[in-house]
Amino acid sequence: MKDSNSKEIDSITSEKEINIDNFSRDELLEMLSKMILIRNAEYKIAKGREFGLVGGPVHLGVGQEAIPVGISQYLNNQDKVFGAHRSHSHILSLGIDLKSFFSEILAKSSGISKGMGGSMHLFGGSVGFCGSVPIVGGTVPLAVGTALASKLKEEKVVSISYLGDGAIEEGIVHESLNFARINNCPVIFVVENNLFSSHLNIKLRQPKKLTYRFAKANDIESKVLDGNNLTSICKTGKEFIRRCRDGEGPFFIEALTYRWFGHVDWREDIDVGINRSADDLKYWKKRDPILRLKKSLLKENYFGENHLINLEKDIQKDIDNAWVDALGESSPEWNESLDYVFKSNYK
Amino acid sequence: MKKFTYSTAILDAYNFLLKNYPEVFVIGQGLWSPWYVGNTMKDLDKNFGKKRIIDTPVSEAAVTGAAVGASLNEMKPIVVHPRMDFMMYAMDPIINQAAKWSYMFGGQSSPSITIRGIINRGGEQGAQHSQALHSLFAHIPGLKVVLPSSVADARDLLIASVLADQPVIYIDDRWLYDQEDQLPEAKEINLESINPCILREGNSITLVGCSYSTFLLKQITKKLIKNKINPEIIDMRIINPFHSELITNSVKKTGRLFVLDGGWGPCGISSEIISSAVENVEPKFFKSKPARLTLPFTPAPTSKVLEKEYYPNEKKILNKIFKIFENNL
Numbered sequence A: 001m002k003d004s005n006s007k008e009i010d011s012i013t014s015e016k017e018i019n020i021d022n023f024s025r026d027e028l029l030e031m032l033s034k035m036i037l038i039r040n041a042e043y044k045i046a047k048g049r050e051f052g053l054v055g056g057p058v059h060l061g062v063g064q065e066a067i068p069v070g071i072s073q074y075l076n077n078q079d080k081v082f083g084a085h086r087s088h089s090h091i092l093s094l095g096i097d098l099k100s101f102f103s104e105i106l107a108k109s110s111g112i113s114k115g116m117g118g119s120m121h122l123f124g125g126s127v128g129f130c131g132s133v134p135i136v137g138g139t140v141p142l143a144v145g146t147a148l149a150s151k152l153k154e155e156k157v158v159s160i161s162y163l164g165d166g167a168i169e170e171g172i173v174h175e176s177l178n179f180a181r182i183n184n185c186p187v188i189f190v191v192e193n194n195l196f197s198s199h200l201n202i203k204l205r206q207p208k209k210l211t212y213r214f215a216k217a218n219d220i221e222s223k224v225l226d227g228n229n230l231t232s233i234c235k236t237g238k239e240f241i242r243r244c245r246d247g248e249g250p251f252f253i254e255a256l257t258y259r260w261f262g263h264v265d266w267r268e269d270i271d272v273g274i275n276r277s278a279d280d281l282k283y284w285k286k287r288d289p290i291l292r293l294k295k296s297l298l299k300e301n302y303f304g305e306n307h308l309i310n311l312e313k314d315i316q317k318d319i320d321n322a323w324v325d326a327l328g329e330s331s332p333e334w335n336e337s338l339d340y341v342f343k344s345n346y347k
Numbered sequence B: 001m002k003k004f005t006y007s008t009a010i011l012d013a014y015n016f017l018l019k020n021y022p023e024v025f026v027i028g029q030g031l032w033s034p035w036y037v038g039n040t041m042k043d044l045d046k047n048f049g050k051k052r053i054i055d056t057p058v059s060e061a062a063v064t065g066a067a068v069g070a071s072l073n074e075m076k077p078i079v080v081h082p083r084m085d086f087m088m089y090a091m092d093p094i095i096n097q098a099a100k101w102s103y104m105f106g107g108q109s110s111p112s113i114t115i116r117g118i119i120n121r122g123g124e125q126g127a128q129h130s131q132a133l134h135s136l137f138a139h140i141p142g143l144k145v146v147l148p149s150s151v152a153d154a155r156d157l158l159i160a161s162v163l164a165d166q167p168v169i170y171i172d173d174r175w176l177y178d179q180e181d182q183l184p185e186a187k188e189i190n191l192e193s194i195n196p197c198i199l200r201e202g203n204s205i206t207l208v209g210c211s212y213s214t215f216l217l218k219q220i221t222k223k224l225i226k227n228k229i230n231p232e233i234i235d236m237r238i239i240n241p242f243h244s245e246l247i248t249n250s251v252k253k254t255g256r257l258f259v260l261d262g263g264w265g266p267c268g269i270s271s272e273i274i275s276s277a278v279e280n281v282e283p284k285f286f287k288s289k290p291a292r293l294t295l296p297f298t299p300a301p302t303s304k305v306l307e308k309e310y311y312p313n314e315k316k317i318l319n320k321i322f323k324i325f326e327n328n329l
Ligand SMILES: Cc1ncc(C[n+]2csc(CCOP(=O)(O)OP(=O)(O)O)c2C)c(N)n1
Pocket: A085, A086, A134, A135, A136, A163, A164, A165, A166, A167, A168, A194, A196, A197, A198, A263, B029, B058, B060, B085, B086, B089
């Protein structure tokens, strides 16, 4: 098979249906809906970018939906979540208002970052999303910091730090792992290992394709998971989050996955010449986290095909409406932007 | 003569250096990628091998530090940061190590490293992907800071930087990449001899810029002349060390000074240029107060609407300059 899919990766991920024992119908339906919402919202953004409605770069996570959905299922609005450049899924999975989210992508002042950020700078205080920024690794120590604060305040609050296999290469991440461990910070590092850092396959950047060795080195309990298997993410997410609340953190989850779009914008990047091919993409699409979940649900007769079709239709309608509404919003004013530099300026 | 662009001139410098100097190697993110650095490094990995053109993990601090180390072992590395913003992780190897090395050890050891930082802003990329941080580096003793604005300088100043025996921050600007000009044979210039230069002689106002700002100043020349303003235009080319003589002499002649900078105002290169003129030129020479146009003192916005307000443009520059003449004595 292709280069990016070694035996090691094959043995962790699979195209098989997903084991849904121990999950209720309602819970699975909720998570499936979220995954579909995230995917279709990203397709909407992809089109918007292609046709010039969206200005700045957008980093799409289609194919990676199971990870944040599985984690977010066990978080509440007091928990603190940090993302990076590819964070649409992180904030959507927390239940951010779709129209305000789209407004931000379209840089409208009614957006979740007041139109100042766009796709790469998302904020959602009301759902516990503390911020995402495009400096790779930049938010990792901040998540450790919110966790430290939770510990000092003796709150049972968990911090989540989403990062990629690229970000793990930044020195600041290793300082953060050690610091979190020595201070027992209630933080979970969630590495979405999609095997790529922009154009470079992980095998051209690291001696091993799995990054959990860095958790080991820092004596942090870790688990390597199939990132395209919702229920396996749920199981570990639930356990680690509970144990964090009980003062046992930090933890490290490595979730193997793949992005269907290229590094940035709507193209697939199967021609960048460095270990990403149409065959690879086909291979990973067979491991579609949504399709696999649907198959299990149908097989176990949780509901019928028609139910699923209607569900998708309803979600798409919500997306279309939110998008149109967001498009009609206005852009921020220049004076506003001066006000935001320091909080004290802000009226 | 073949036409070159600013970006292919940079490529030309790499070719020259890699061909003639086996101790040169290039290291940084995206060097094997079709996206990162435009066509400034096209096919270098194919022509010179991946051993000399090294694409790296996302590890700016380690990579820059390692390059400083390699330079202490007789190599001449060029580190590439495809956006200056990413260099911020590498501030220790740049500012604490490379810049201080020679001084701390009494000049016995000097890192001959070139750090190429690319200014890459606009396109709704926001505050962390848009910074022109040349002034920050110019504040540090021990770092040369080079900012080519012309096609020939893009090449020759890169060659001079790499051949120099000290740490150099070479900053190029993606907004200049498509600028076209003729390119004579490559020259090996001693970096010590690089000074600001007069691009156009004039007698009614001294306009000073560097990098893309110089380009903007050239753009408005015709409009100024139409308005009976005959500008002298100075391109800084190197801002550390800061050479003030040319500006001083020019201001004595024209009596007016306007500085354009693509960075922020406070504690920036525009502050330095104006204060040096005020220090060095007797008040009696001034026909008007020195003035400057810089970025508003905010991080770069994301949206296109705000970006339009944020960056200097012809109209804003002309208005500022016309104001200087309005307040004329
Ligand atoms: C400090 C810094 N260095 C480099 C970059 C350029 N860059 C943007 S995204 C990216 C890839 C990061 O890969 P990973 O963390 O695995 O996340 P993924 O894109 O795979 O989701 C790089 C190198 C950056 N934004 N910031």
